[in-house]
Amino acid sequence: MADRRAQTKRKPAAPRKAPGGRRAPAAQRATAAGRTRSTAADLAKQQRDISVSEFFAKNRHLLGFDNPSKALLTTVKEGVDNSLDACEEAGILPTVRVEIHQVSETRFRVAIEDNGPGIVRKQVPKIFGSLLYGSKFHRLRQSRGQQGIGISAAGMYGLLTTGRPVLITTRTGRTSEAHQLELVIDTRKNEPKVKRDEVVPWDREHGTRVEIELEGAYRGGQHSVDAYIRQISLANPHAEITYVPPRAEEHGASHVFPRVTDAIPPETAEIKPHPYGVELGVLMQMFRDTRARNLKSCLSGDFSRISPRTAGAICGAARVAPTRRPSEISREEAEQIHQAIRKAKIMAPPTDCIAPIGEALIEAALRAEVKADFYAAVTRRATVYRGNPFLVEAGLAYGGDLPGEEPITVYRYANRVPLQYQQGGCAITRAVTGTDWKSYQLQQPRGALPIGPALLMVHIASVWVPFTSESKEAIAHYPEIIKEIRLGLQECGRRVATHIRRRRRDADEAKKRAYIERYIPQVAIGLQKILELSDGERDQVVANLADVLARSRKM
Amino acid sequence: MADRRAQTKRKPAAPRKAPGGRRAPAAQRATAAGRTRSTAADLAKQQRDISVSEFFAKNRHLLGFDNPSKALLTTVKEGVDNSLDACEEAGILPTVRVEIHQVSETRFRVAIEDNGPGIVRKQVPKIFGSLLYGSKFHRLRQSRGQQGIGISAAGMYGLLTTGRPVLITTRTGRTSEAHQLELVIDTRKNEPKVKRDEVVPWDREHGTRVEIELEGAYRGGQHSVDAYIRQISLANPHAEITYVPPRAEEHGASHVFPRVTDAIPPETAEIKPHPYGVELGVLMQMFRDTRARNLKSCLSGDFSRISPRTAGAICGAARVAPTRRPSEISREEAEQIHQAIRKAKIMAPPTDCIAPIGEALIEAALRAEVKADFYAAVTRRATVYRGNPFLVEAGLAYGGDLPGEEPITVYRYANRVPLQYQQGGCAITRAVTGTDWKSYQLQQPRGALPIGPALLMVHIASVWVPFTSESKEAIAHYPEIIKEIRLGLQECGRRVATHIRRRRRDADEAKKRAYIERYIPQVAIGLQKILELSDGERDQVVANLADVLARSRKM
Secondary structure, three states: OOOOOOOOOOOOOOOOOOHHHOOOOHHHHOOOOOOOOOOHHHHHHOOEEOOHHHHHHHOHHHHOOOOHHHHHHHHHHHHHHHHHHHHHHOOOOOEEEEEEEEEEOOEEEEEEEEOOOOOOHHHHHHHHHOOOEEOOOOOEOOOOOOOOOHHHHHHHHHHHHHOOOEEEEEEOOOOOOEEEEEEEEEOOOOEEEEEEEEEEOOOOOOEEEEEEEEEOOOOOOOOOHHHHHHHHHHHOOOOEEEEEOOOHHHHOOOEEEOOOOOOOOOOOOOEOOOHHHOOHHHHHHHHHHOOOOOHHHHHHHHOOOOOHHHHHHHHHHHOOOOOOOHHHOOHHHHHHHHHHHHHOOOOOOOOOOOOOOOHHHHHHHHHHHOOOOEEEEEEOOOEEEOOEEEEEEEEEEEOOOOOOOOEOEEEEEEOOEEEOOOHHHOHHHHHHHHOOHHHHOOEOOOOOOOEOOEEEEEEEEEOOOOEOOOOOOOEOOOHHHHHHHHHHHHHHHHHHHHHHHHHHHHHHHHHHHHHHHHHHHHHHHHHHHHHOOOHHHHHHHHHHHHHHHHHHHHO | OOOOOOOOOOOOOOOOOOHHHOOOOHHHHOOOOOOOOOOHHHHHHOOEEOOHHHHHHHOHHHHOOOOHHHHHHHHHHHHHHHHHHHHHHOOOOOEEEEEEEEEEOOEEEEEEEEOOOOOOHHHHHHHHHOOOEEOOOOOEOOOOOOOOOHHHHHHHHHHHHHOOOEEEEEEOOOOOOEEEEEEEEEOOOOEEEEEEEEEEOOOOOOEEEEEEEEEOOOOOOOOOHHHHHHHHHHHOOOOEEEEEOOOHHHHOOOEEEOOOOOOOOOOOOOEOOOHHHOOHHHHHHHHHHOOOOOHHHHHHHHOOOOOHHHHHHHHHHHOOOOOOOHHHOOHHHHHHHHHHHHHOOOOOOOOOOOOOOOHHHHHHHHHHHOOOOEEEEEEOOOEEEOOEEEEEEEEEEEOOOOOOOOEOEEEEEEOOEEEOOOHHHOHHHHHHHHOOHHHHOOEOOOOOOOEOOEEEEEEEEEOOOOEOOOOOOOEOOOHHHHHHHHHHHHHHHHHHHHHHHHHHHHHHHHHHHHHHHHHHHHHHHHHHHHHOOOHHHHHHHHHHHHHHHHHHHHO
16 A cells, blocks of 8 residues: 655756765665666655545545545435434434535535434534544444544545535533534644534534535435435334435425334443454453453453353463463463464353344334335344354345336345445345345346345344445455355245245136136036036036135135 | 444443433433433543554455455565565666465465665654555655555554564665664554664665565465466566465475566656646645745646646636735635636646556567467556546457457556456446447457457556555546546457457458369369360469469458
């Protein structure tokens, strides 16, 4: 990614001497005739630190701001993610309002308002005005945001493209005042600058409203804000979301996506790192930082699922005294302990740190989304990748209004957030295309999505979702994750296959039956002629035969 | 990406009071029965800064360290990129040595050594022991590295997985001593820690050797280190690269890829930002930072391609006095100036900041790489995306030893660095599949790579390559870039099409000819019978007819 040695340098008029008038060093004399280029001394001159905001301002595509329409979507996403997270952590049923006002042809003002717990005044500047600041990064717990970048990156993009500051209004409760701040991020220092700061009247008892003005574009289609809002409400049935699109007169006034349930997702616990996922370097770091007085209590105290007994066993296997002071453990000893941990039998991490949507709610959400003949939902048991607990859910709607002759639609979710870009690069897509749908009665071109009237919804919940990029568009191809998804899909597949087969059998049956029915009268007439039956007897025969046919079908 | 408000908190035994014994704020009372969750006050407690190295240590997949084999490749790449950049900037013909020693089943020690200008002692720690430190980020100039992350990230990965420090040996010239340092990165602070620092004897007059030990895996195939070394030498014909693979006895001792040319790529100039690419926010920043005393001189001095006359015109159109002190320009004025710039006629940026490989060398490199019937190479004129000059080159080898019935092989390069991953997500692939190869006599399944005996090489050179991820695997889909690539491909396509057509015509011709030839004797015998010719005359006729056929063919 970077060469830190190379340096720029204006070509001097005449070949220059090395500093201090000493003979120019070999590097320089070695240059091709007529050219004088940089020496190590020159190279040393212009080195400097790069602030993380300068970095992301230049590499905005890493954060999902590669083009105007995506920038608008990303801004909305970041705001809504924050609102939902904040509400849930405070145990509040989320009521979120998303407004998009079109200021000019290419300029929009996005406002996201929630009924969350609000933000303490002194935290506001850093939260919205500096990158890599937050609380979720240093813990293992399921949440939508994980990095401490999102909303301030959106604010930075707004500032870059429109020069406008971010406007925040927040209040933490009836007993406290509502604060309103205007602030910008100083990209050189990655620090906030407060432009305006005042107490304002606000009818909300508690909550936060963020307004960002940015260069953007409002589009339809699978990547649109509208699609996002629909998908996020699908995966968050406990949230009420009001959406005011731009040019309301054109796109219709505000849409309200009501709550499907009043149950807040169960509170997820924070967990300690699981020993299997810890790398040697990290382990050494933990030994340096731990508060534990000896190795044994460090192992049993700082990790999940290590009992004092297991800790003792590990020390034994590693041939390091349980009483050793962690900070004094050498690299070699740490390596022995690391290997002993790998060999030790340790329970999988606790999974109460993960909150699935649940089969019932997924099915309900799907029913609300599309009219289909058949619905299936599966919530798998939680398992582990690289020491991180995760869980897969899959929902499938089949038939009904769904278009039959196209590849199925796939909605991808991570921690209840829809993933709208990079479908091709996502572990979920890999698992879907890698599943043999033919055996589940769906057509499937080799290595592609199955064809048929189906909508598939896949959700991954984890304390740490391994996204392939900072813009959170696709999930990295961890084999453990792909396997779990596939198992979930196969379960859905088996169920829909049974449904499809039954439907086909019924159809065939019906056809046969109609066929036979057509001939019953002829048969009866034949019998009448041969046996000289009366019309009554003939009709009786028809009735009997029809009856037999009906009974044969019941069997 | 992140919610900065949400906070973790142990569940207290009994419902707790808000700080200061005041009534719990509304947020808290609103929680579902029996649950006590975080209030704004709780939320404020655990906020903290995240260091950029903590961030990338956790998100290592963003830097190309997602799995052991990729980690090994990335480490080699970063080292070689740095070496080549350093040599070129110092005007030295690069001689680079890459060694991979297998320490254990899963552990490798990578060493990259160059004859570059070396590194001044006091710069070594920051260069190898902190992320986002370098010289290339803040300039517009073509180079392999651009971010200031690469090599120190590799060192960090090594530390995380093996606990081993990075070992650097460097010397800046005959007159100075060689320094050897062992250092690690303190991820908490993103700062280097020097473990060992001494002067050592080194037979090299100037250069740098870096050694990193890491958990890795050595694989073959298109993603292998071997493939990378071959491709990098293909795009850097001026470099001599020696490669020592692990387990030399198995994989053969060291391979040497010799220089194809002694010409160092022309020194590329650093350029100022082009006005068309500058966003409003950036413009405002420049006004704040400029050393220029008034607006006019700022415009003409700090941008490329703005003459004093144009600057005056822009001020006029923006209705802002040319004499205004830049630091005092308001947001509104800046916006007027920004619009005036967009409307003004301004030359495309200078392109001497880009060094193409060149058609001759591309063709030579291709000839060295594969035995084919036909070679074509195209270097396009430089052009601009988002204000950044860039240039596209394409090379095509056809027929010969190349396999005929498979999709063609595509080598992708950015600033002479091969891109081995994410082929699907790359603008180059998009351009290749988006080109209509059927019209160039190649089969092509819809929307896929063409089928045929061809090797395609595409190179993008730019002062700023827009990679889709920090791991530099694919180029973002900028329309301007895709268009340029396509034009380059079409040029190659036209040439190969001519070649293929001629070859077919010749083949048909030869078939006809053989056919006619077969009958000439019969014709002659016929004539002999009719005209009672002597055997001599008959043979004469045969000769004449053959002659006619030959001449007809020449026409």
